[in-house]
Every structure is written in structure tokens, then in C-alpha cells.
Amino acid sequence: MSASRIGRGALKKAQIPTPGPSRTNPIQAGQTRSDTWQMRKQTPLTKISPHAPPSLPKRANPHLLNLRPEPESPPRMSPRAMTVLGVGVLAMSTYCGYLYASYRREVRQSQALEVPVDVSDRYNHTASSFDADVEMSEKLMRMGAKRRELVQGARGNVLEVSCGTGRNLEYYDLGGERRGVDEQGRAERKGCRSVTFVDLSPQMVEITREKFARLYPQFGRVVFRVQDAREVPPPDTVTGTATATATSRPTTNDANGEQAARYYDTIVQTMGLCSMPDPVATLRHLGTITEPQRGRILLLEHGRSHYEWLNRILDNLAPAHADRHGCWWNRDIGQIVRESGLEVVDVQRWHFGTTWRYVLRPV
Numbered sequence: 001m002s003a004s005r006i007g008r009g010a011l012k013k014a015q016i017p018t019p020g021p022s023r024t025n026p027i028q029a030g031q032t033r034s035d036t037w038q039m040r041k042q043t044p045l046t047k048i049s050p051h052a053p054p055s056l057p058k059r060a061n062p063h064l065l066n067l068r069p070e071p072e073s074p075p076r077m078s079p080r081a082m083t084v085l086g087v088g089v090l091a092m093s094t095y096c097g098y099l100y101a102s103y104r105r106e107v108r109q110s111q112a113l114e115v116p117v118d119v120s121d122r123y124n125h126t127a128s129s130f131d132a133d134v135e136m137s138e139k140l141m142r143m144g145a146k147r148r149e150l151v152q153g154a155r156g157n158v159l160e161v162s163c164g165t166g167r168n169l170e171y172y173d174l175g176g177e178r179r180g181v182d183e184q185g186r187a188e189r190k191g192c193r194s195v196t197f198v199d200l201s202p203q204m205v206e207i208t209r210e211k212f213a214r215l216y217p218q219f220g221r222v223v224f225r226v227q228d229a230r231e232v233p234p235p236d237t238v239t240g241t242a243t244a245t246a247t248s249r250p251t252t253n254d255a256n257g258e259q260a261a262r263y264y265d266t267i268v269q270t271m272g273l274c275s276m277p278d279p280v281a282t283l284r285h286l287g288t289i290t291e292p293q294r295g296r297i298l299l300l301e302h303g304r305s306h307y308e309w310l311n312r313i314l315d316n317l318a319p320a321h322a323d324r325h326g327c328w329w330n331r332d333i334g335q336i337v338r339e340s341g342l343e344v345v346d347v348q349r350w351h352f353g354t355t356w357r358y359v360l361r362p363v
Contacts, residue, residue, distance in 0.1 A: 103313075110320035118277035120200045122326030123164070127203035130165050133325075138167075141351055147171055147270060150300050150357060155189050156265025161229040161286070162272025163197040166208035174219050193265075194221035194235070202226045229272070229282045234262050234289050263291035270300040273336060274327040283340035287362045297342065299358040303333040306353035314354075333358075 077085075126133065138144060151171035160168065173191045180190040197212075199205050209224050216222075225232075267286050273279040286297055304311050314330040322328050333356040337344065346359040 106320060107316045110317050113319040113323055115319045115323045117328075119322045119326040119328070120275050120277070122322075122324070123199075123201040123275070124203050126325065127165065127201055127207060130204070131167070134167075141355070143355075146300060146350070146355070146357065150270065150298050151268060153296070153298055153359070154192055154266040154268055156193050156291075157235050158192045158195045158266045158268060159198065159232065159235075159264045159286075159289075160195065160268040161198045161232065161282075162269050162275070163199045163208050164201075164204050164271070166197070166211040168268065168270060169208070169211050169215055174216055189265075194223075196223045196225065196232075196235070196264075198225045198227050198229060198232055200226065200228060229269075229276070230278070230285045232285070232289065235264060263295055264289055265291050265295055267295075267297045269298070271302060271327075273299070273301050273333060274303065274329055274331055279331070279336045280339045283336065283342060283360075287340065287342050287360075290362050292362050295361060296345065297358075297360040299333075299337075299356070299360065301333045301356045301358070302329060302351075302354050303331045303356060304354070306349070310352055310354070329354075 123130070147168050148171040151168045152173060154172065156177055158172075172195065174195070175191050177189055177191045177193040180188060197205065197208050199208070205224050205226050212219075212222060212224075267290055269286075273282070276282050283297070290297055304314065311330065318328060318330040334347075337358060337360065340360075341363060342360040343363050344358065345361055346357075348357040349355060350357075
């Protein structure tokens, strides 16, 4: 008998477990190997799940189990949702392709046109539908609020050039000139003493006249003229229906002793520089008939943008737009103002820089 067998026999007699791999049911005293085998066959084996948490020693903290839970897989998109998304992407790409093809076609047609610089006569044909044509776009761009803010700054004897169909009429303060205070609490004059409306289109001037009669039937100090803005004279003498005097600036007396104003207190122009044949000369002339000390020229215009990609679109489509609507929408309003020589009191821009608001005064 070998030494290893002798050692195992001695250990078995001493009932000391043999060192080695752990066993589920060690042989107890008084039991034979066959009895132990029968007990193992009668005891059902527990199937260990491969995902079961590992067993820990008795003294281990049970909260340490499952420290790294398996990440949950993201929910899969349903076939219906995938179909809807695919159809939406296809429709959008088709629409973008249609817009691009339409744009390229418009550019080719626009570049083939020969349009004169002076397109103001187009308004004679579009006057009756002008308000309906621009109503939606001005609402989307909130132009009504910008017109109101601009025109409410008019005071004293007011001249509006390029009055169009009178889209600014409802914003005038025609309660008469009076003293008031501005937002900073400083004293200023408010209200309009008289108003003169000027435009090159007789049809548009007539529409403005009809609107004014409905809005202000009692206001008599108003004049309507079909005239080029470069030829507008200073205010007339005081009569029942003329535009008339100035109060805090030099005046002259006519034959009847009435005072004649030499300047307008406020000149308003909205969306007019785009259709004038010589906008720089027009602004220079308006500066000569504006009161030098406190007079203001209020502009709300549209033109070139901050961004070159948008300017390229405006340039490409400018001839067609001017031929159809009488408006060169790619003019550089800032450059026109600089060349006019007028002093800039305030300037603001909106809509990617295409909408310009200026407050100017004579130098």
C-alpha cells in the first residue's frame, strides 16, 4: 500500500475531512460511501442561472450585489413610425427640390429682363390690390408695430413722402400739437399740427385720401399731392386746409400778415427709397426742407442684408421683383444714407438686416 493511501485511511478513521475540492455532502461519521451516494441521488440539484448574482461570503455587504446592472436596450421604433418618418423625409426632400428648381427658373427669367431704374409707374397698376398683396407678409414680419413706433415719433408739421395707399394713417397722432414728456422724462412736443401726403402715383394718393376721410373726418389741416419727392416745396401759409406754420423756428410773413413755415418738423418715408430713381438726391432735398435744430427724417426701408448668401438671392431676383412690384429690394440703404450727407441719430435693423429703421437730421 502506498504512503498516500495509508495517509487517507488514517484521516478517514480520525473523521477529518480530506483537503481538496469542496463537496456538497461530506461523509459523516458512521456513514459509508454508498449511503452518501444514495443521499445525493435523493437530493434534487438546484440549477444555477448564469445571470444569478454571485454568492458572497456571509460577512459581505448584501448591498454590494449587482453594482453593474446590464444596460437596457433602447426601445425599437415601430414599423408604422418608421414608415411615417420615411414618407415625411421623402416629401420634404421633394419639396426642397421643387423650390430649388423654381428658384433656378426664376433666376434665369429675371436675368433675361431689361428693367429700367425708374419703376415707380408699376404702382399705378398695382394700387388697387397693393394692400391685399402685402398684408400677409407684413403681419408675419410684424411691420405694423414697426410702422406704429416710427410714425408716433412724428410731430408738428409733417410731410409723408411715398405715402402709397396710406398704410401709416392709423398711427398718426392728429390731436393737435401739444407739450409732453418722452420716455426719459424730458420735455418734448407731441402730436401733429398738419400733414401733407405726397406720392408719384395718382391712384395711390386717391386711396390715401379716401382712407384719411374715413379715419379723421374732422381733421382739416391735410394736403394730398401727386408729386416727385425731390420737388416738394416747404410748407404753405396758414389757411383752413393748408399745411402750415412752424412755431419755434424762423418764419416769414406773407401779404396778409400770416406766418409761413420754412421747414417741416418731421418727414416720414416708409418703403419708398426702393422705388425712387435717385434716392440719394431725394434724401438730400428732404434735408433742405427739414427744420435744422429739432427736425427729424424718419425712414423705414428694406434693402440688403447682413448676409452675403441672402444678398445673392436678392440680386438674382431683383429685376423680376422690380418689374412686377416696382421695388428694387437689393439696394444698400446704409450706403444711400451715407451718400446723402444727413446725420444719423439712430439706426436699427431686423429680419436678417433687410429691414432698416433710420432717424436722420440735417447737418
